[in-house]
Every structure is written in C-alpha cells, then in structure tokens.
Amino acid sequence: MFAMVKNVIKNLFSRPSTRLFPYQTREFFPNVRGSIDNDPEVCIYCGACQMRCPSEAIVVNRAEKVWTINPYKCILCGVCAQICPKKSIAIHSEYVHPQSSKVKKIRQKKVVEEAQSHA
Amino acid sequence: MMGILQTAATKSPWIVHFDCGSCNGCDIEILACLTPLYDVERFGVLNVGNPKHADILVVSGTANYRNARVLRNVYDQMPWPKAVVAVGACASTGGIFRNCYNTLGGVDKVIPVDVYVPGCAAKPEAIMEGVLQAVQVLEKRKETGETYAG
C-alpha cells in the first residue's frame, strides 16, 4: 500500500515519459540514417551507387546527368554514401515524410527540382 | 501540423494492423507507437483486432500470394469510410524483396493505398504522421460523401 502511494507521488511530479510528437519534435542523434540526398553539382554521375544499391532504388542517367532515388524502395543502408567517390551523397537525420503518392527525388545538374512522377 | 491535429482531435480513429510478410521491423515500430514513449492513444488512436471496428488499416510488408487473400478479406470487412496506410519500403513497393519469387510487390497491387510511409524500418514519428494524414483522408471522405471505390 505504502509502495503504491510512493509510486503515485513519484508519477505526479515526474515528467511524462512520452515524447510529445508532433507538438515537440525531438532532436535526432547525429548520424541517424533518415533520408538520402545528393549534391548535383559535386556528383560526377559515375553510377557506382546504382551498381551497389542492394534494393535498386537509385537510378543514374549518365548522359543527361540526372540522379534519381526512390525513397519508397530505399532501405537506408548507407552503402551509397560510403562508396561515393566524390562524397556527394549525404545522409540526413530528417526522415522522409509520408505522402499519398510515391514521389521520387530527382537531382539534376544545374536545375534542382522536385519532380512529381507517379509510379 | 496544427491543422492535422485539429482534425485528428475531432475524431478517434481506430486502427487495425495487418502484417503481410514484413520482417518485423515495421511491426515492432507500429507497436512502439502505441506504447508510452510515442503513445498514439493521445489522439484517440486505438489498435483493435477486429477489422469491423476499425477506420484505418495499417499494413506492413510485401503482399504474397497467400496473404493477399487475407489482406483483401480484412480490407473488405472494414466499414466505409476507411483509409489504408502502407508502412515501410516493403509495403510501398516491395523494397528489397521486390524481386523474390513469392512476392507481388507493394500492397497497392492488392488494395488501394492512401498514404505511403517510407523507411526501412519506418520511424515511429513517420508512422504517426502517416496515421494522422490518413485521418485527414477519412475526414475528407466523410465530408464529400465519396462512396466505396475499390
């Protein structure tokens, strides 16, 4: 009985153990794998990431210098960033937000745009 | 973000979770959403076992020939309006298992999907955001009186 009272008092005055998402978004730890991005100006479009991607999420068009990733195929293993010869692929800790269609992320030399291409 | 919360607060959507061939990674993150650290019950979201009670179907994993029938069954039993959230890379496109012999690809090959949550495994924050987006879809369907489409 006494133990319970102690528990009640402790829980009344302690902070909630819940993370109050989405009222407060928490700070992610550094080096968390959330989303993958490419710097189109640094990238040399060699296609090494496309070759090594285990789930074939990256497509590189060498002729037109377009780098495309499908975040809905990506398994966030981080191999592409590890092997990139120019280190132009970066992993951000911010996760990819849910969407109602499978939008691919396209990075193109000079023009940076989020193209809407449906599956 | 506050807009989503406003709509979410007006209704208490119940979810039913169906695992169709996922590696458990997304499943345990969905369960983690229900437990104290993330606690979706704050928005009235409750995980139920009976599809007839549920408004939102949360699916993880790739569809295969055997569970496609079960998935379709669970989906058909849910009353209209309903929404479907596909959690994880596998449920969206098939992920790394896309080219296995026993998979069909994403769950959208079997049932219509409203919200896709990327990630492998999807983070609890992303799953919660996906569920809250599905609530918006539900609200819209209720207002427009959209009828059963699939």
Place this chain on the structure above:
Amino acid sequence: MAKKTILPFGPQHPVLPEPIQLQLVMEDEIVVEAIPAIGYVHRGLEKLTETKAIAENIFVVERICGICSFMHALCYCQGIESLMNITVPDRSRFLRVIWGELHRLHSHHLWLGLLADAFGFESLFMQCWRNREMVMDIMEMTAGSRVIISTNALGGVRRDIDSDQQKFILNSLNKLQEELDNIKRVFSDDYTVNKRLVDVAVISKEDAHELGAVGPVMRASGLSFDYRTTGYAAYNELDFEPIVEQSGDCYARMMVRLRECYQSIDIIRQAFAKLPEGPIASPVKGFPSGEIATRVEQPRGEVLYYIKANGTNHLDRLRVRTPTFANIPALLKMVKGLTLADIPIAILSIDPCISCTER
C-alpha cells in the same frame, strides 16, 4: 466421446503480431492435436541471396527478421570470414558482442511485454515497452537506426562506439537494471501471473532434446545449451554461464528470458571494460569459395547458416535454419491437452518469430 472440431487459430489474431495459423483439433475445450499452416510471410529470401553480390547479402539477411537482425548479419559475416580466412580486429569482435547483447535485451523486453499483453496485464506490457525504448535509444545513437542497425560488414563493423556514447550506454543500462528489478518482482511473484504460467504447456527434457528445441525453450527444460559458450566473436574472453531452469513450463521459459536480460547487461558491462583500442575492420579482398555451416546464438536460440560459395561474387546456396523453425515441433507437442484459453500463452512462450521461420 466428445465430438471433434477443427478450429483455425489465426492468421489474423489480436494476440499474434504476425500471421501464423494453427489448426487446432478440439475435443470440447481441450486441444488434442495441432497442425501448423504457415507461409503467410514467405518471401523467397534464400533464392534472392543467390542473385545478389556477397556484400549486399548482408542487408538481405538482416531483413530476415527485424528483431534479431544483427545476429543474422553476424552469423553470415562470420561464415564468409572463416571461408576467406579473415581475422577480425579485436575491437570489432567486442563491438559485435555489445550490439548482439543489446539486440538480445530489446528482443527479450519486447517478448516480456507481449506475454504480459497476452495474459491481459496491460500496464506491465506498457512498462516493459517503456524500458525497451532505452535500448532503442542506444541503438539509434550508436548505429543510426532503431531496429535494423546495419552495422555489420565483412571483416568487421561499420561504426565505432566512442567514449561519450559508452558513458551514455552504461548510464542507460544502470537505469534499465533498476527498472528491470521492478518488473522482475511482478513477473516472478505476482499471483495472477503465476496462475497463468506455472505448469502450463510443459515440455520435458527428453522431448525438448528429441524435438530439436533450441534457445530458451531448451534451457527452460533443463538442458544447458548456449552456443555463446563456444566463444565466437569475443564471448571467449567474457565470463558468463548458460541460464537453465528445470520445470519446462511457461513460467520457466519466462524466467530464463528475464534472467538473460540481467546476463546481457552484465556481458555488455564486461565487454566495455575490456574493449581494446584499434581498427574496427580489416580489408577484404577476393571472393570466398568452399562450404561452411556456421552457428550463432540468437535471442530465440541457435541459428544455422549453411553457405556454399564458388569463388565468384555470387553464392551457390545460402540456407538458413532459424530458431523458431526448430521450436515449432516443440510447440505442437506442448499445446496437446491444453484448454483453448491457454493457447495464446503457449504460442507466445516459444517467442515465435514468423518472418524468421518462413524467410
């Protein structure tokens, strides 16, 4: 003579997070036989590994199961490394032990929570999962992802744990141990918990051996078998004993896992105390050839990988025998004679991981 009925249990059942079906042959409320119907999660992963490159396969085998993903990758890497005669640096051997034990901790907490949920103890379920989040935070901080951590690589590990992180981990583990003391009291002494677990779904020592049970199911029946004692990774330099219980019922299986939580915390502390400095990965050149059967102890028991390589970048055959697959015959035996209401507890007591079983 009561009439026999066949009752399908699953695949979509509130107690089971994953789809498995047991066709229960019932005589009134008593189960006389159980027939498994699996295949709802089968993906065909073994075939996929034959088409992917050897290094890519690590990410494939990690996704056999999201709960013990690190151990799957560890077993695969150890197999390929011994085929190629690679010596792994000392530091990475210890790091592998640390991540492995963290996975065991989070897996056992997850299971304890699900068990509490299965016998209707909602608040205990929440308590276990709250504690588990401490381990998940450690995972996210050290490896960058919460469940599938992808830190294993051929020849070592991909990430290091620095001294700040080490302090954070040890602090968290101290807190976790305090919390564990609280839930241990409930699990071991509570009247309702004992009523639901003691003498339910008993499996004898002889049966456990003959039916090929592994892991906590085997150890709860009085057989001392823990593959970690053979000393793979850095386990040969750490001090621990396999945890064995005698009674072979659900309570014993629960106690084995609960005590293994303490053991894991202890092993992680020892590993940090002995963690040597140095590189975390050795270079890997060339491709393996030959055959090997390699084993690792997972939270659910021993896993066996049979690898056949042919000197190219693709494997000839990869065969995985996961612990739950080995425990299903024991499950079929232990549900005989139970009442229908005890079936969920009996199924959960082997800690079923269906995505492991069916791959």
Place this chain on the structure above:
Amino acid sequence: MLDNEKIIELQDLKKETLLLKNQGYRYITMSCVDLGDSFDLIYHFDKAYEIYNMRFSVAKGTIVPSLSDVYFCAMLTENELKDLFGLEFSGLVLDCGGNLLITDEVGAAPMTKQYVVKAKESE
C-alpha cells in the same frame, strides 16, 4: 567439404540416423543444394556443441526416405524442401502436399536452378 562430414549412401540413411539418435545427437536441420541434374542433401546434427554432417547425392526424381519417424522435427524441414525443391519423401508423418510455404500460383520448386523468377514491373 564441411568439417566433421560423412558421405553415406541413400540406403544407409535410416540406419545411420538411428545410430546417431542412440548416441544422443540432436537433429538441427537438413540442407539441399541443386547441382544441376542431382541434389546434394546434407543433414546437420549436433552433440555437445559439435556439428556432425551427413551427406549424399540423389538424382532428381528419386524418392528419399523420410526421417520424420525417427526425429519428428524432421517433418517440417522435409515439407519445406518438398515445397522449394520438389523433392519427394516416402513415409512423411505429416504431409502438407507441397503447400506448406508456397501456393500453387508460384509454380513448382522455386529454389531449383531452372526456375526463373518473374521480373516485377519497375515503378
């Protein structure tokens, strides 16, 4: 060649297994490798942390005696290999008829070399 391996003949399988069982070996699993026109079957056993392997080759289409009456737990593995490789076993105590893991839509024996996985359309 695995460590601690013994190559046996098909007709000795039951005899050898009974011998192992009497010595207190635990059945782990069996593996099957497709060699083109034949299958390599490897049985893995364990005693006191030591693995013991038994291997033999069978031509495709041969009926292999089932071990499920010696070790009941061999039943699941044999059913699995029946599904995936199209192996036939005589005397299975519980026969799922090739539908333990896969359904008929997949086609027969998907793990064999001649089975080609249908490419899914990319999105």
